[in-house]
Amino acid sequence: xxxxxxxxxxxxxxxxxxxxxxxxxxxxxxxxxxxxxxxxxxxxxxxxxxxxxxxxxxxxxxxxxxxxxxxxxxxxxxxxxxxxxxxxxxxxxxxxxxxxxxx
Amino acid sequence: xxxxxxxxxxxxxxxxxxxxxxxxxxxxxxxxxxxxxxxxxxxxxxxxxxxxxxxxxxxxxxxxxxxxxxxxxxxxxxxxxxxxxxxxxxxxxxxxxxxxxxxxxxxxxxxxxxxxxxxxxxxxxxxxxxxxxxxxxxxxxxxxxxxxxxxxxxxxxxxxxxxxxxxxxxxxxxxxxxxxxxxxxxxxxxxxxxxxxxxxxxxxxxxxxxxxxxxxxxxxxxxxxxxxxxxxxxxxxxx
Numbered sequence: 001x002x003x004x005x006x007x008x009x010x011x012x013x014x015x016x017x018x019x020x021x022x023x024x025x026x027x028x029x030x031x032x033x034x035x036x037x038x039x040x041x042x043x044x045x046x047x048x049x050x051x052x053x054x055x056x057x058x059x060x061x062x063x064x065x066x067x068x069x070x071x072x073x074x075x076x077x078x079x080x081x082x083x084x085x086x087x088x089x090x091x092x093x094x095x096x097x098x099x100x101x102x103x
Numbered sequence: 104x105x106x107x108x109x110x111x112x113x114x115x116x117x118x119x120x121x122x123x124x125x126x127x128x129x130x131x132x133x134x135x136x137x138x139x140x141x142x143x144x145x146x147x148x149x150x151x152x153x154x155x156x157x158x159x160x161x162x163x164x165x166x167x168x169x170x171x172x173x174x175x176x177x178x179x180x181x182x183x184x185x186x187x188x189x190x191x192x193x194x195x196x197x198x199x200x201x202x203x204x205x206x207x208x209x210x211x212x213x214x215x216x217x218x219x220x221x222x223x224x225x226x227x228x229x230x231x232x233x234x235x236x237x238x239x240x241x242x243x244x245x246x247x248x249x250x251x252x253x254x255x256x257x258x259x260x261x262x263x264x265x266x267x268x269x270x271x272x273x274x275x276x277x278x279x280x281x282x283x284x285x286x287x288x289x290x291x292x293x294x295x296x297x298x299x300x301x302x303x304x305x306x307x308x309x310x311x312x313x314x315x316x317x318x319x320x321x322x323x324x325x326x327x328x329x330x331x332x333x334x335x336x337x338x339x340x341x342x
Contacts, residue, residue: 005178006151009168010158012182013189017161018214020196021205036327037194039295040320044188045163045283046296047303047319048170053276055307055315057175068273072280081130082281086137089277093270 064103068093112233120224120233124240127220131162132248134278138165139256141275144266145173149257156253160246161218163282164188167316170275176313184313187320195222202226202234216242295326 053065071092075085097103112120135156142152147169155165164185171181196217202225205213221242228234263269286292299319306315 002147002151002172002178003154005182006154006168007158009164009182009185010155010160012186013159013161013164013192014215016186016189017192017196017217018211020193020217021200021203021210021214023193023197023200025197025201032327034194035330036324037190039292039323039327040187041163041191042283042286042292042295043299043319043323043326044167044184044316045279045286046299047316048167048184048279049276049283050300050303051174051307051312051315052170052279053273054304055174055312057312058308058310060304060307064270065273065276068270069276069280072277075277076281076284082278083130083134083137085281086134086274086277089280090270090274093273094268095270097267097270 064093064096064100067096112230112236116233117236120228120236121240124224124237125244127224127241128244128248131220131245132252134162135249135252136256136259137274137278138162138169138249139253139258140260140263140266141166141173141256141271141278142169142253143257143260144271145169147172149254149261152257153250153254156250159185159189160215160249161189161192162249166275166278166282170279171313171316173272173275174312177311180311180313180317184316184320187317192217195219198222198226199234199238202228202231203238204231213238213242216246218242218245220245291330295323298322298326 049069053069054060054062056063068089072085072089075088080088138156139152142155142165143149147155152169155168159165159168167188168181168185171184172178196214199217199222203213216238221238224241225234225238228237260266260271266272283296287296299322302322303315303319306318310318
């Protein structure tokens with residue numbers, strides 16, 4: 001099932017790219033299409049951040065991941081590059097868990 | 104694949120474009136390591152992880168897919184989230200098509216590397232040749248390095264044991280936030296982001312893993328439709 005999803009979504013993502021370079025440019029010109037296309041990544045990424053950090057199965061929880069996210073915010077405010085942001089988030093959570101086992 | 108040249112950038116400009124493209128390729132490729140490690144930590148095999156980078160080849164969608172898997176979501180939820188995030192590449196393609204003027208097999212091959220980085224490195228060029236050099240150099244170097252470093256990250260991730268010890272679960276949240284960050288410069292996007300996060304967390308207790316993110320996607324659709332009917336202040340030129 002995982003393989004079907006990987007290959008299906010992979011081919012789907014390719015077809016989305018191919019459609020872009022194949023469709024007439026007019027397809028973009030509808031303002032509603034542009035607006036929704038701008039908003040979808042924002043909404044999905046924000047939801048992914050929230051769920052990834054504060055959900056444990058179907059439970060909401062605050063643990064070391066939240067501290068990792070806070071550290072990531074600080075890194076982003078300091079204009080750190082992507083890799084540094086990811087590393088800082090991981091290292092903060094890891095160190096906290098070392099200090100407070102079970103967090 | 105330079106093709107017939109109409110406006111020729113000089114050698115210095117061409118070298119500068121190639122150098123920038125390779126630089127972006129190296130920087131982007133390196134975070135393939137984090138994707139590889141996060142993906143095996145989410146329970147995917149090394150082969151599945153590499154298949155995502157080869158076939159899907161669009162970072163945010165890949166992180167979303169493994170993020171849903173890590174949360175215990177159904178593969179279908181992960182696939183739908185990945186596809187929704189992949190729609191922005193369609194818009195990039197629409198912008199690139201007239202600029203690059205790709206035909207036949209070149210278009211079929213080039214489509215796979217229509218991503219954030221290759222688009223950014225070619226839409227700003229002033230001639231077709233320069234745009235093509237930027238697109239091809241960036242697209243190819245990101246593709247090769249992203250896939251190489253995905254494998255490195257996946258193999259390393261497999262060796263280190265419980266990913267929580269190293270905070271890899273927190274790394275995913277950090278990665279999504281870093282991808283989101285540049286878009287938060289727009290005040291309207293900040294409102295949408297807060298609403299989407301709140302809605303997603305609100306439905307976490309009552310839905311299966313992976314579904315809250317899709318519900319948040321619905322929020323974006325609704326916001327897009329509703330803000331259109333209002334007298335639209337977002338239509339003012341932002342820059």
